[in-house]
Amino acid sequence: MSDELGGLYGVVLAGGTGTRLWPLSRAGHPKFLHPLTGTDASLLQATVDRLDLLAPMDRIFVVTGVAHAAAVSRQLESIPEANVLVEPSPRDSCAAIALAAAVIARRDPEAIMGSFASDHLISDKEGFTEVIRKAMVGAREGLLMTLGITPTRPETGYGYLQCGNAIGDGPVLAVEEFKEKPTYDVAEGYVKSGNYLWNAGMFVWRVDAFLAELTRQQPQLASGISRIAQAWDTGAREEVLGEVWPTLPRISVDYAVMEGAATVGRVGTVTGDFGWNDVGDFHTLGEVLAADPSGNVIVGHDLEQKSGVLLRETEGLVVVPTQGRLIAAMGVRDLVIVDTPDAVLVIPRERAQEVKSLVDELKELGQHGYV
Amino acid sequence: MSDELGGLYGVVLAGGTGTRLWPLSRAGHPKFLHPLTGTDASLLQATVDRLDLLAPMDRIFVVTGVAHAAAVSRQLESIPEANVLVEPSPRDSCAAIALAAAVIARRDPEAIMGSFASDHLISDKEGFTEVIRKAMVGAREGLLMTLGITPTRPETGYGYLQCGNAIGDGPVLAVEEFKEKPTYDVAEGYVKSGNYLWNAGMFVWRVDAFLAELTRQQPQLASGISRIAQAWDTGAREEVLGEVWPTLPRISVDYAVMEGAATVGRVGTVTGDFGWNDVGDFHTLGEVLAADPSGNVIVGHDLEQKSGVLLRETEGLVVVPTQGRLIAAMGVRDLVIVDTPDAVLVIPRERAQEVKSLVDELKELGQHGYV
Structure with missing residues (x-):
């Protein structure tokens, strides 16, 4: 079946800091570079490893910024140098994804590409692979596919997909609307209705279908990306990138393309239940990693040896x-305790999201060395 | 009045690890070397500074072990090298105090000496000075004076002094008996009766009176110390110390001398209320240092700057x-959080005493590097 469909091109977006994982995650060493997976692999490495049943290494691309290009390249030694796409400056997810789509389209105009965040955890790799294969069926039909996660609680930290009818006789559902992060009451209604899925921010599409929608909805961005793609394999690549990239609009792919495509019936979804976690903060990280009999989770290196x-x-x-x-603790419960070479954090698990505000305060205090 | 009485010889005992202050206090860097005073001064330095209204620097002696002789010498630059008495091995407090008494007696046979722990905090220096001057009156009469602290709670972590009548018309009370650390119920009875004081382990006496009691009660120890003292200012000092010191009994001065002296009416006390704290653990340390409006105490360096x-x-x-x-904490209360170059501790204040058991566990695990 995999042969019948042709392979996937995997695109991994290695950007973002992960402020809620401070002090582990820093501007200089963001969360995707850290081994938060319960093994020695970083989140980024685990993301690439997870694609190995879908795409050979020479079809895996990573998009990252200038600050982390070296670290990303070294962590992903098995992917070709040419597949490390380095953005001159952060322009949000639409530009990053469009660049990858355009570069891939030069090699294979009808390629099916999947776009993945580099900082999510997925516990069921086989289930994930199966869901991507289902999404590829919809993608082959020209739909922009987004992966939906069956919600297990009225989470207010995620966006939602409002689903419509099944398309054809397959597992693909139409997506009628993208919903922004809701209030708790609204989220409760979504979960009860059964028509809503969490928007996991993972996409599968034919690059030509995506670039066509980009051209329709974001002509300026599309034309800039097109100029860059034409120069990609020439000596003018850096020149053109340096000139055009800074002019691209800073916009997320959800706003720029997916919402408008849903309105005209071009977005589909398949439901994934493969143990997905966005590793947004230490509390949720603790929920997905293996705990000892007392419910304590030890993250990262030395998991065996402790x-x-x-x-x-x-x-x-x-x-x-x-x-x-060494971290020694006695007689305490439900705390996050993080040690790093220059900072220690102690906070209740239930307030783990608020780490972000500590980082903001450090910035205000001019303590940029810790941020 | 100070001139009339003659000066004091101050003896500071710089021994003991302070296990309950782990991971700050280590075998290699015990608590008296640390700035736990709310200023840059270490407990040891603060102890010496506190004596400056009573004794000139050349009359201050410190007794320490081989492991900390260098650190102690450097922290106390203002006292003469000859006043740093280094024990070849730990023989408990009686040998340490007797050595100092004998060395001082060679210079001034009727000298009044005060003996002080190096790891206590005293917030009211003037009050302390006044109490020592009162104790010197009793000492001049030949009494072995011990300082008593008016108990403010039924503390089970301290020994107690059972007091008798006033001696003469001064502030000096007879001490009838030394009581070991009591149970809570017994301690409650002591506090209610009004006849008991905390035994602070600070002594004032004429060196000849102390050495006479030592000879009477501990003839072996007294004769060993006497041999060492005779060799002190000769080329044979190290030879004799090395031969005699290991044969001295390991015994505290309370058991060896003070209890027996009390039985025959030779011990007196004066009451001190000068903000005394033995800095036994992080909780009690937090009780004596200045707190912010939320009751948080930050110990050590950077107190101003935070x-x-x-x-x-x-x-x-x-x-x-x-x-x-950096230590960052949010939304937690009544915790002890200690950061050191190689270990972090998190424990509730009410369990601060139990740090000792963590240290024991580390030893059992063979993790001696952290102890």
């Missing part, structure tokens, strides 16, 4: 040790 | 930062 952590009479902790240092 | 600590919506914390690193 030599860097001493817990006595603790419950429900999320502990992030750093190499060569 | 650059290494970011607290949001926290109450009652005791935070011990380390240089060049």
Whole structure:
């Protein structure tokens, strides 16, 4: 079946800082570079490894910024150098995805591409692979496919997909509307209705279908990307990138393309239940990684050996040790304790989202060294 | 009045690890070397500084072990090298105090000496000075004086002094008996009766009176110390110390001398209320240092600048930062958070005493590097 469909081109977006994972995640060392997976693999490496049943390594592309190009390249040694696309400056997700689509289209104009965040955890790789294969069926028909996650709670931190009828006789549902992060009451209504899915921000489409929608809805962005793509394999690439890239609008792919495409019936979804987690904060990270019998989760290196952590009479902790240092805790519960080479964080799990505000405060205080 | 009485010889005992202050206090860097005073001064330095209204620097002696001789010498630059008495091995407090008494007696046979722990905090220096002057009156009469603290709670972590009648017309009370650390019920009875004081472990006496009691009660120890003292100012000092010191009994001065002296009416006390704290653990340390309006105490360096600590919506914390690193905490209360170059501790204040058991566990695990 995989042969019948042709392979997938995988695009991994390695951008964003992950402020709610401070002090582990920093502007200089964002979360996708960290081993938050319960193994030695970074989130970025796990994202690429997860695609190996779908795409050979020479069909995997990563889009990243100038600050992390070197680290990303070294973590992903198995993908070709030419597949590391480095943005001159951050222009949000639409430009990044469009660049990858245009570069891939030069090689294979009808290629099916999947776009994936580099900082999500997925526990069921086979289930994930199966869902992507289903999405590829819709993509082959020309639909822009977005992956929907069956909601398990009225989460206010995610966007939602409002679903319509099945398209054809397959598993593909039409997406009628993209809904922004809702209030709690609205989210409760979504979950009860059964018609809404979490928007996981993972997309599968034919590059020609996507670029056509981009041209229809975002002509300026499309024409800039087109100029860059034409120069891509020439000596003028850096010149053109440097000139055109800064003029591209900063806009997310949801706003720029997906919402408008849904309105005209060009977006479909398949439901994924493959243990997806966006690793937004330490609390949710603790929910997906393996815990000890007291519910304590130790993240990162030394998971087997645990030599860097001493817990006595603790419950429900999320502990992030750093190499060569010890964290000792006794008689506390439901706390996040993070140690890094220059900063320690202690916060209740239920307030883990608010780490962001601590980072904001450090910036206000001019303590940029810690941010 | 100070001239009339003659000066004091101050003896500071710089020994002991302070296990309950782990991970700040280590075998290699015990608590008296740390700035736990709310200023840049270490506990040891503060102890010496506190004596400056009573004794000139050349009359201040410090007794320490081989492991900390260098650090102690450097922290106390203003006292003469000859006044740093280094024990070849730990033999408990009686040998340490007897050595100092014998060395002082060679210079001034009727000298009045005060013996002080190096790891206590005293907030009212003037009150302390006044109490020592009162104790010197009793000492001049030949009494072994011990300082008593008016108990403010039924503390089970201290020994107690059972007091008798006033001696003469001064402030000096007879001490009838030394009581070991009591149970809570017994301690409650002590506090209610009004006849008991906390035994602060600070002594004032004439060196000849102390050495006479030592000879009477501990003839072996007294004769060993006497041999060492005779060799002190000769080329044989190290030879004799090395031979005799290891044969001295390991015994505290309370058991060895003070209890027996009390039985025969030779111990007196004066009451001190000068903000005494033995800095036994992080909780009690937090009780004596200045807190912010939310009751958070930041210990050690950077007290003014607080650059290494970011607290949001926290109450009652005791935070011990380390240089060049940040501790950030939000939404937690009544915790001890200690950061050191190689270990972090998080524990509720009410369990601060139990840090000792974590250290024991680390030893059992063979993690001696952290102990």
